[in-house]
Amino acid sequence: MRKxxxxxxxxxxxxxAEGALAAGVNFFAGYPxxxxxxxxxxxxxxxxxxxxxxxxxEDEIGSIAAxxxxxxxxxxxxxxxxxxxFSLMQENLGFACLAxxxxxxxxxxxxxxxxxxxxxxxxxxxxxxxxxxxxxxxxIVLSPASVEETFHYTIKAVNLAEKYRNPVxxxxxxxxxxxxxxxxxxPWPMVERVNRVKPNMPPEWYNPYERQASGVAPMAAFxxxxxxxxxxxxxxxxxxxxxxxxxARDNLRGLFAKIERGFREICLVDYEEMEDxxxxxxxxxxxxxxxxxxxxxxxxxxxxxxxxxxxxxxxxPRFALERYLPQLKNIIxxxxxLGQVYREVLRVNAGHANIEKINRINxxxxxxxxxxxxxxxxxx
Amino acid sequence: xxxxxxxxxxYFRYNKKFPHIWxxxxxxxxxxxxxxxxxxxxxxxxxxxxxxxxxxxxxxxPVYVDFNTLHTTHGRALPFATGLKLARPELKVIVxxxxxxxxxxxxxxxxxxxxxxxxxxxxxFNNYIYGMTGGQYSPTTPHGDKAYTCKLGNIERPFNISAxxxxxxxxxxxxxTSYHTLQLKNIIxxxxxHKGxxxxxxxxxxxxxxxxxxxxxxxxxxxxWQKEVAVDREKAAKMSxxxxxxxxxxxxxxxxxxxxxxxxxxxxxxxxxxLDKG
Numbered sequence: 001m002r003k004x005x006x007x008x009x010x011x012x013x014x015x016x017a018e019g020a021l022a023a024g025v026n027f028f029a030g031y032p033x034x035x036x037x038x039x040x041x042x043x044x045x046x047x048x049x050x051x052x053x054x055x056x057x058e059d060e061i062g063s064i065a066a067x068x069x070x071x072x073x074x075x076x077x078x079x080x081x082x083x084x085x086f087s088l089m090q091e092n093l094g095f096a097c098l099a100x101x102x103x104x105x106x107x108x109x110x111x112x113x114x115x116x117x118x119x120x121x122x123x124x125x126x127x128x129x130x131x132x133x134x135x136x137x138x139x140i141v142l143s144p145a146s147v148e149e150t151f152h153y154t155i156k157a158v159n160l161a162e163k164y165r166n167p168v169x170x171x172x173x174x175x176x177x178x179x180x181x182x183x184x185x186x187p188w189p190m191v192e193r194v195n196r197v198k199p200n201m202p203p204e205w206y207n208p209y210e211r212q213a214s215g216v217a218p219m220a221a222f223x224x225x226x227x228x229x230x231x232x233x234x235x236x237x238x239x240x241x242x243x244x245x246x247x248a249r250d251n252l253r254g255l256f257a258k259i260e261r262g263f264r265e266i267c268l269v270d271y272e273e274m275e276d277x278x279x280x281x282x283x284x285x286x287x288x289x290x291x292x293x294x295x296x297x298x299x300x301x302x303x304x305x306x307x308x309x310x311x312x313x314x315x316x317p318r319f320a321l322e323r324y325l326p327q328l329k330n331i332i333x334x335x336x337x338l339g340q341v342y343r344e345v346l347r348v349n350a351g352h353a354n355i356e357k358i359n360r361i362n363x364x365x366x367x368x369x370x371x372x373x374x375x376x377x378x379x380x
Numbered sequence: 381x382x383x384x385x386x387x388x389x390x391y392f393r394y395n396k397k398f399p400h401i402w403x404x405x406x407x408x409x410x411x412x413x414x415x416x417x418x419x420x421x422x423x424x425x426x427x428x429x430x431x432x433x434x435x436x437x438x439x440x441x442p443v444y445v446d447f448n449t450l451h452t453t454h455g456r457a458l459p460f461a462t463g464l465k466l467a468r469p470e471l472k473v474i475v476x477x478x479x480x481x482x483x484x485x486x487x488x489x490x491x492x493x494x495x496x497x498x499x500x501x502x503x504x505f506n507n508y509i510y511g512m513t514g515g516q517y518s519p520t521t522p523h524g525d526k527a528y529t530c531k532l533g534n535i536e537r538p539f540n541i542s543a544x545x546x547x548x549x550x551x552x553x554x555x556x557t558s559y560h561t562l563q564l565k566n567i568i569x570x571x572x573x574h575k576g577x578x579x580x581x582x583x584x585x586x587x588x589x590x591x592x593x594x595x596x597x598x599x600x601x602x603x604x605w606q607k608e609v610a611v612d613r614e615k616a617a618k619m620s621x622x623x624x625x626x627x628x629x630x631x632x633x634x635x636x637x638x639x640x641x642x643x644x645x646x647x648x649x650x651x652x653x654x655l656d657k658g
Contacts, residue, residue: 027467029459048648048652049656055462057459059488061459062456062462063459065453069450069459070466073468095452221467222430223468229450230451233451240396
């Protein structure tokens with residue numbers, strides 16, 4: 001337990017672990033994988049002293065299964081992984097979406113597909129984080145762009161998972177995960193902690209999936225005296241499997257409705273130099289660092305360029321673009337993939353501005369100079 | 381012993397979840413009945429029991445009974461149960477799983493749960509086939525037997541589940557059949573009382589698929605077969621290997637005491653707190 005504020009030099013992965021602890025995470029199950037392993041190592045070390053528990057499972061399928069089980073037991077649960085492990089987690093991620101089990105997955109992205117480039121940066125899992133598990137499902141994905149932001153976003157992820165009874169993915173990239181920076185760590189009592197709403201009615205009145213006005217149903221832990229059923233089958237408000245079309249609709253639509261209701265709170269977006277911008281760079285994760293450097297140099301040269309920094313990738317914060325579309329001539333989207341957020345930008349833009357993508361999938365990053373060159377080319 | 385009607389009233393979600401999905405003659409309900417009688421004998425509180433399953437016919441068992449019930453994904457009941465047990469060590473966690481669920485798709489989780497010796501009771505409903513999908517061969521389908529994905533005979537050799545879990549480190553192994561309901565009840569009782577990872581393998585029948593394609597007769601004939609081939613462990617110890625050919629040894633096959641996972645983790649917590657690694 002951290003009682004005093006402190007400044008520490010740490011990696012993004014360490015910041016994720018610090019954030020998890022500060023948010024009250026008390027269960028971690030994981031499997032070693034580069035470049036996320038430090039998170040497991042730190043939490044293996046730190047959780048027991050804080051009364052929490054760590055278990056190294058036999059694979060990533062077991063890891064996410066164990067954190068779902070622990071979350072149903074009332075723990076704030078988290079796992080950390082990278083591409084191949086994230087792929088293995090997809091089926092049970094869908095289970096957690098449908099059964100509405102709060103949990104957080106930190107995915108420190110590495111080059112893919114397959115074993116890919118384990119120690120190289122990539123942003124190739126943006127679409128997988130949205131649509132990796134089968135079936136229509138809601139998901140929340142946050143993408144930190146600095147070490148300190150990783151600390152805060154991990155806390156936010158835990159809180160959103162608890163509030164919305166939904167899995168939240170912290171989508172980091174290898175650059176942020178392994179970069180070292182000074183981080184201001186607040187004392188834990190200063191950190192906002194959100195806990196899932198628990199039922200307060202008598203057990204015989206409790207329906208585990210009967211939504212309250214918030215769109216979310218109270219969640220009892222197994223062992224609390226509220227005996228109920230949890231299943232990966234589409235279910236009614238009691239949690240029992242159903243094939244009734246109306247009940248199936250209510251179940252599945254309800255999953256989306258709760259996230260839509262919280263859309264503004266979930267969407268983390270920052271704007272830099274956007275007031276008079278005619279050209280916007282849309283960036284997330286480590287690409288924010290290159291974009292910010294490019295922005296400074298372009299502004300110094302007198303160009304009206306701004307930055308829209310996406311902290312939330314899913315649900316896609318379309319309003320962040322829409323509010324500036326009337327004033328924008330060009331939107332530049334640098335990404336370490338072949339254009340996964342670019343396609344979202346294209347969709348939201350609907351023909352207003354010219355959109356330019358800059359992509360890289362060779363394990364290296366896009367430099368500020370490359371962004372500057374692209375922007376200057378467009379302005380000319 | 382508790383009567384059938386009392387059992388139904390006490391433990392089933394009888395006013396919510398019936399009729400059940402199992403075929404006429406299925407052995408799953410009988411095994412479930414033995415499990416409930418074991419729980420009743422032990423006078424466990426319903427609130428203190430978590431009943432976890434995977435996918436398949438057996439996977440549907442939890443929805444019908446009035447415990448904390450968790451119906452997970454295919455093969456993954458054990459890691460779900462592992463997380464739940466660690467979060468709530470005071471719960472009695474019981475897993476119901478089929479032969480395909482536990483030894484094919486979930487085989488890795490099964491051996492690691494055995495090795496870890498976490499205090500979970502796993503009941504494996506072994507009917508030699510994938511019933512819910514219509515009768516495909518499983519890791520326990522006997523060599524030469526038929527299924528709808530091996531109509532000319534199975535060329536794979538089956539797992540001996542009890543031997544497998546013993547080798548993997550389970551600290552309690554019992555085996556019975558859906559014919560020997562009283563023996564089964566008593567073995568499940570002992571398994572639940574055992575501190576550590578316990579496995580009860582139950583030989584059962586699927587008259588709809590395995591029975592039909594292998595011309596084993598109906599449920600009655602298949603139950604009679606279970607009665608014929610089952611040999612109690614003590615009796616089996618006096619029999620020669622030739623006499624045991626084609627027999628299934630039942631009873632408590634193994635019981636050993638080894639440190640349990642959750643209890644060991646508590647000592648890790650104590651050590652970490654004394655070192656103040658927080």
